[in-house]
Amino acid sequence: MQITGADLFVKALKEEQVRTLFAYPGGQAIDLFDALYKEQDMEVILPRHEQGLIHAADGYARSTGRVGVCLVTSGPGAANLVTGIATANYDSVPLVCFTGQVPRNLIGKDAFQEVDIVGITRSITKYAVTVQKREDMAYVIQEAFYAAKTGKPGVAVVDLPKDIQRAFGSGIYPAETAAREERPDLGKDQGRLDQAAALLARARRPVFLIGGGVRIAGAQKEMLRLAEQTGVPVVTTIMGKGAIPTSSSLYAGNIGIHGSYAANMAVSGCDVLFAIGTRFNDRITGSPETFAGNAAIVHIDIEPASISRNIAADVPIVADARDAIHILLQKAEPLEIGEWREEIRRWKAEYPIDMGHFGLTPQRVIQAINDLFSEAVIVTDVGQNQLWTTQFLALNERKQMLTSGGLGTMGYGLPAGIGAKIGNPRKPVVVVTGDGGMQMNIQELATAVVYELPIIICILNNGYLGNVRQWQELFYGRRYSSTCMRYRKSCPSACERPGENCPDYTPDFVRLAQSYGAKGIRVTESDAVEDALRSAKQNEKGPVVIEFIIDREANVMPIVPPGKPLYEMITGKENLWR
Numbered sequence: 001m002q003i004t005g006a007d008l009f010v011k012a013l014k015e016e017q018v019r020t021l022f023a024y025p026g027g028q029a030i031d032l033f034d035a036l037y038k039e040q041d042m043e044v045i046l047p048r049h050e051q052g053l054i055h056a057a058d059g060y061a062r063s064t065g066r067v068g069v070c071l072v073t074s075g076p077g078a079a080n081l082v083t084g085i086a087t088a089n090y091d092s093v094p095l096v097c098f099t100g101q102v103p104r105n106l107i108g109k110d111a112f113q114e115v116d117i118v119g120i121t122r123s124i125t126k127y128a129v130t131v132q133k134r135e136d137m138a139y140v141i142q143e144a145f146y147a148a149k150t151g152k153p154g155v156a157v158v159d160l161p162k163d164i165q166r167a168f169g170s171g172i173y174p175a176e177t178a179a180r181e182e183r184p185d186l187g188k189d190q191g192r193l194d195q196a197a198a199l200l201a202r203a204r205r206p207v208f209l210i211g212g213g214v215r216i217a218g219a220q221k222e223m224l225r226l227a228e229q230t231g232v233p234v235v236t237t238i239m240g241k242g243a244i245p246t247s248s249s250l251y252a253g254n255i256g257i258h259g260s261y262a263a264n265m266a267v268s269g270c271d272v273l274f275a276i277g278t279r280f281n282d283r284i285t286g287s288p289e290t291f292a293g294n295a296a297i298v299h300i301d302i303e304p305a306s307i308s309r310n311i312a313a314d315v316p317i318v319a320d321a322r323d324a325i326h327i328l329l330q331k332a333e334p335l336e337i338g339e340w341r342e343e344i345r346r347w348k349a350e351y352p353i354d355m356g357h358f359g360l361t362p363q364r365v366i367q368a369i370n371d372l373f374s375e376a377v378i379v380t381d382v383g384q385n386q387l388w389t390t391q392f393l394a395l396n397e398r399k400q401m402l403t404s405g406g407l408g409t410m411g412y413g414l415p416a417g418i419g420a421k422i423g424n425p426r427k428p429v430v431v432v433t434g435d436g437g438m439q440m441n442i443q444e445l446a447t448a449v450v451y452e453l454p455i456i457i458c459i460l461n462n463g464y465l466g467n468v469r470q471w472q473e474l475f476y477g478r479r480y481s482s483t484c485m486r487y488r489k490s491c492p493s494a495c496e497r498p499g500e501n502c503p504d505y506t507p508d509f510v511r512l513a514q515s516y517g518a519k520g521i522r523v524t525e526s527d528a529v530e531d532a533l534r535s536a537k538q539n540e541k542g543p544v545v546i547e548f549i550i551d552r553e554a555n556v557m558p559i560v561p562p563g564k565p566l567y568e569m570i571t572g573k574e575n576l577w578r
Helices: 005-015 027-036 050-064 082-090 117-124 134-149 162-166 186-202 212-216 220-230 261-269 321-331 338-350 362-372 384-392 413-423 435-440 442-450 466-475 509-516 526-538
Strands: 002-004 020-023 043-045 068-072 095-101 127-130 155-161 168-170 206-210 234-236 251-254 272-276 296-301 315-318 376-380 399-402 429-434 456-461 519-523 544-549
Touching (some): 002 005, 005 162, 020 413, 027 068, 027 162, 050 068, 050 082, 050 399, 050 442, 082 117, 117 155, 127 134, 186 272, 186 315, 186 321, 206 220, 206 261, 234 261, 251 261, 251 384, 272 321, 362 526, 376 413, 384 429, 384 456, 399 413, 429 435, 435 442, 435 456, 509 519, 509 544
Parallel strands (some): 020 043, 020 068, 068 095, 127 155, 206 272, 272 296, 376 399, 376 429, 456 544
Antiparallel strands (some): 002 168
16 A cells, blocks of 8 residues: 555654654644644644754653654754754664655755755764655664664654655555664673673772663663672762662762762772773763773773773773673672771761751752652753752662753753653652753743643752853852853943842743743742742642742862862862862
8 A cells, every 4th residue: 555655654653652752843844744633642742942842852761761752844943953962862862853854856955944954963863864765764764763772872863855755655664674783792702701700809999880871771770789799889970870779888979070079089099990881971080091090990881982982991891781780790799898888988978968058058959859759750951950969869769860961951951851751641750950051941831831741840040050150260260251140231341259239030930930821939948948849749730940049159069170180179178189
């Protein structure tokens, strides 16, 4: 039976078991939307901006483990996906993005709303193809889904010219793709796994460094067993946090520029660093020349190009994290390293991450979320709000954290929270964002309202682009250049600190939330934090925005100054460099 390309598109989505499609219509995608019009087995979500749309698909994918799927038109619709494509691909999130395209006879002729989206995104996707023949359409779509979800997950883009959408052809969608990505063969690395296990057995100051790859592989339970079986302390990257429960006595904290003192010192002083599923990016290593300078480094990652790219590995192993951990569980024995664990415990006790117990602090807000939500998806935006959340949030098998780690995309939090709620309707979803990031995709409040999504949006409002302001305070002589969100043209040209005469903040988040049809709450005192969250938790008909007015110059501590080793932290407790 002959069907149109548009009808084949719908059939392909159903065959791939797509339940939710995040989509925004336009001229070069109108045939696809027409084919979707009477479809009952798939929910089509209409966000308010294409960037919000793809971040929502990202949050849906991260929180459910399913492939996120989105559809937009050509030109500006496709171009508006680019930031979200890079965000998801950096963090290995499986997405398939369909873009409408001008008819093939107009491609390359500067037609209205034509862009080469495949060329634009080739470096930030796993797979990007413009369908050139109607008979290839099913194969290309199937390959896109396969690429997105296998091996190291990532983003696939399928560009569909309008004449292909209208052309008649076969309605057959293949049962499975002909090409198959090779899974790393651990048999080839068996000798290196033996070498790694032997290194671990001889270690006296070992550390497991766990990245997002462990979570992507679904190896959290196995990782906890390995840590407990060996007694080896665990540190995580931001993306790896939650790989073992944060309440575990073996967990030392996050590593990196804003890592905990105990985690940074543990990596700096270890003799074997066992890294699984991390890229060793600059945010976690500090000065690469001094990173884990006394350690033999074992690096396990599914992506060969990630190994020894930033930090040289003594024992490189290409493997899926879960497969490698399974084998290590068979080889690893308990280690006699009680003194090393005690030293890390002392570091945690002497230099805890603590903002104090007075005033309305981000720590107070995050701890209230810990106390009030035994099960939840917590989504952060980017900036200080992200860093405070990753420092203070308690995670276990019932709590999940979503954040933009690799690209660090402001405006991610609200739409990703929307996607997470759509994918997890029975779980509470809490978004922690800053006042700056909230305004980058604030139009998605309308999406949350019209789809009746009871998400809780916590705005930590300090009136600044806080992360950049903090760097300006510490390293640029308090020259607060273009970071004050209360600025008016009538303000002094140079401002070194906030004062009593600063203009009011724009917008009024409470009244703006109300104008969208959401509930708005403002909290100015620490005693009101729990009541506000409880009230929001009871609201089941739509989103609640809680604006927390925090200290305008609150800083994220510790911090490793640029170019310095991890052990040279400014802790915030004193001005001494350690």
